[in-house]
Amino acid sequence: MSQNFKSVDVAKPLVSICCLVYNHEKFLKQTLDSFLMQQTSFKFEVVIHDDASTDSSTDIIKAYEAKHPEIFKPIYQTENQKSKFKSGMNPRFNFPRAKGKYIAVCEGDDYWTNPLKLQKQVDFLNNNSDFVLCFHNVTILNSRGKETTETLMIKNTQKEVFKTEDIIEKWFVPTCSIMFRNLEDFELPNWFFRCISGDFPFLLLLSLRGKFKYLTNTMGCYRLHNTGASTKHKGYFKVYGMIFIYQNFNQFTNYKYESIVNKGIKEAINTHLPEIQELNELKKYHKNFLVRTWLKKKFRFFLKN
Numbered sequence: 001m002s003q004n005f006k007s008v009d010v011a012k013p014l015v016s017i018c019c020l021v022y023n024h025e026k027f028l029k030q031t032l033d034s035f036l037m038q039q040t041s042f043k044f045e046v047v048i049h050d051d052a053s054t055d056s057s058t059d060i061i062k063a064y065e066a067k068h069p070e071i072f073k074p075i076y077q078t079e080n081q082k083s084k085f086k087s088g089m090n091p092r093f094n095f096p097r098a099k100g101k102y103i104a105v106c107e108g109d110d111y112w113t114n115p116l117k118l119q120k121q122v123d124f125l126n127n128n129s130d131f132v133l134c135f136h137n138v139t140i141l142n143s144r145g146k147e148t149t150e151t152l153m154i155k156n157t158q159k160e161v162f163k164t165e166d167i168i169e170k171w172f173v174p175t176c177s178i179m180f181r182n183l184e185d186f187e188l189p190n191w192f193f194r195c196i197s198g199d200f201p202f203l204l205l206l207s208l209r210g211k212f213k214y215l216t217n218t219m220g221c222y223r224l225h226n227t228g229a230s231t232k233h234k235g236y237f238k239v240y241g242m243i244f245i246y247q248n249f250n251q252f253t254n255y256k257y258e259s260i261v262n263k264g265i266k267e268a269i270n271t272h273l274p275e276i277q278e279l280n281e282l283k284k285y286h287k288n289f290l291v292r293t294w295l296k297k298k299f300r301f302f303l304k305n
Helices: 028-036 057-067 089-097 117-127 164-169 190-194 199-207 234-252 258-276 278-285 287-291 295-304
Strands: 015-021 044-050 072-076 102-105 131-141 147-151 179-181 211-223
Touching (some): 015 117, 028 057, 044 057, 044 089, 102 117, 117 179, 117 211, 131 199, 164 258, 190 199, 190 234, 199 234, 234 258
Parallel strands (some): 015 102, 044 072, 131 211
Antiparallel strands (some): 131 179
């Protein structure tokens, strides 16, 4: 497969770690220290987007920047950007600034646990040009910050190579585990920036450029929160958002993956509707909205098939 990879400049970092921060003061030092503990044969940079944090996150970042100015490259927003754009913060503010041949991602409340994580991923991508991304398993931290025995990857999976079809059918890639090629000609379509969630459609689009490799090591921690974007109709909006992504991706790929896309939509509906009895709520609260949109037909079709 022919790819337009960024050429290597030894004066530049080989890897750009992209980190989104908003009010992460309780966890941020652990996150940033997990970057600094990386043992590598190459330079790396940490590209941070602080989205106008109202706690001490900004002060923490400034302290790390002062101590390691050659590594930490932050943006300090004075106005919260996610409230305006909803999603796509990394593609909007971090990825365009990334100088590395490879990009790794970790948000300010997650962290890495293996000092060789970056080296392992770079070694793999350097030696396997037909892969565009590699990822690994991560441990789940509960709301009290305690490590659990649960991980985000499918247990006992024997599969290590994933293609677009796999990503469509089941979204399972932990965001804080990914490293991907910083492709010069990789442009995101306009509909991407209207998605409620940015991680899933980004991975879908990136998978069109090459295979994903699962490295079986567990090398990070993903933190669960009880607070956050929890609303009465969270399941409804999640399903609506997923269908929006699937429909636009389907059109973007000229319906090449339509049968698998339909399976993905059905899976999204079946996963979230039972937990909050969404059909009853939709009938009660969103009847007029559903009448005006194609979503009503989608729900009926996929629930009866």
